[in-house]
Amino acid sequence: MEETNSPVPGNNKPEESTATGNSGGKTTPQCSVIIVYKAKIGNKLRRVTVVWNKTLINHSLSISVDGSGGSCDPPSTCRVDLKPWPFWSKKGFKSVDVGDHRVDLFWNLRHAKFSGGGSPEPTGSYYVALVSGEEVVLLLGDLKKKAYKRTKARPSLDDAKMVLKKENVFGKRSFSTKARFDERKREHEIVVENSISGVNGKEDAEMWIRIDGIVMMHVSNLQWKFRGNETVMVEGSPVQVFWDVHDWFFGGPGMGQALFIFKPGAAAATAMATALAEMALMEEEEENEERSESDLSWSSENEGKQQVVAEQNECGDGSSEFCFMLCAWRVEK
Known part of the structure; x- marks a missing residue:
């Protein structure tokens, strides 16, 4: 681990932490x-x-x-x-x-x-x-x-x-959020950065993941290592980090989505993490469809898309371990 000196210029600028609007003809997901x-x-x-x-x-x-x-x-x-x-x-x-x-x-x-x-x-x-x-x-x-x-x-x-927290963030080279890996402990600042720039800047791409200002992970040749997992130590406790940034490179024009899963505890089976990531990516588009503009009333209609995501993405083997999912939408412009 190394003390952070932001490896990516322009880290945490407001215009790089959120974005709205359509790009490349794709529907912009809701910030959720x-x-x-x-x-x-x-x-x-x-x-x-x-x-x-x-x-x-x-x-x-x-x-x-x-x-x-x-x-x-x-x-x-x-x-x-x-x-x-x-x-x-x-x-x-x-x-x-x-x-x-x-x-x-x-x-x-x-x-x-x-x-x-x-x-x-x-x-x-x-x-x-x-x-x-x-x-x-x-x-x-x-x-x-x-x-x-x-x-x-x-x-x-x-x-x-x-048992689960899932957040959508938008940016170009820097994505930041906060999460608590243990309800009994403090909240942590998470920053994901990448060196991708433009169409021709995807070669020799790199990615950094910082937690509380410390670089916990550095992935080089990201275009070939767009999926993976690694264990990091946060305040003396292990946290499994899984990433899938395939769409940042091969998702076509417009916005590309990456998925990061942070799961406290001992190493989990890679197959479980891969299945989790694939399910979340497939269902993300459905999840972000516009809801009907209803009034302040209880309803029994099935807002099932959110419920299915919650059920299928609940992590672990039935234990109460917490799982944090970060969906990072990369905006080209």
Whole structure:
């Protein structure tokens, strides 16, 4: 490992961290953050999928809760539009029956703060609370006291577990995000950089992955090593890093997508990582299709594309190990 001196000029410039619009005739995906939790609702562990989406004209939050299982009981989903709808929609309350159990959703996003990097997920001054059986089974945000006061519910005896986080970022040579590999530890800054420039600059390409300012990985001849995996140590703990940057080189004109998977723990089977990457890449286009502009109502319609991604990309062998997936969309111009 080596202390970072940014190997790529122009690192972390605002124009290189996010991008919007169409390029090369391809549809621009939404800027999105998908987080999957397992929460105990009605004496049963259920998957709760939180999706933050942002486009040029809209900014929304949707939360899906698994039903009792089976095609006749699809997830129940609530959508909250933060922009451009009126101020009142940023605070509210809704209820729904999930199986035989009532679930209440409370949210207050009126003063939510967001990072300057363009991420649709708030960084503070908000809460989103899911309540079942007079217990807060899932609580997001830092306004915890206000959330408990508003919901009049007690903390759950079984904490919700985050099992997957997936984020889309856009750039040209530098892609940055933040992730927590262990909920008990601090958040880490992740920066992926590449030396690709233009059509003819893909020869002898290199890639660097930095975590908290330290170069953890350096891949040379990236055009031939566009898929791979490596183990890095973060604060004394192993983290498996898998990458697939095939489309950066062979995806045709316009935007090319790369996938990076960060999985804490001991080395996993390469076949598992490869299958994970292939599934995510195949489904990404479906996942980023425009959602219907619905009002603030619970619905039983199947927002299945997000749910399928969550189910198939959940990492590990049934354990609760966390998995972070970074989809890096490279913009040529």
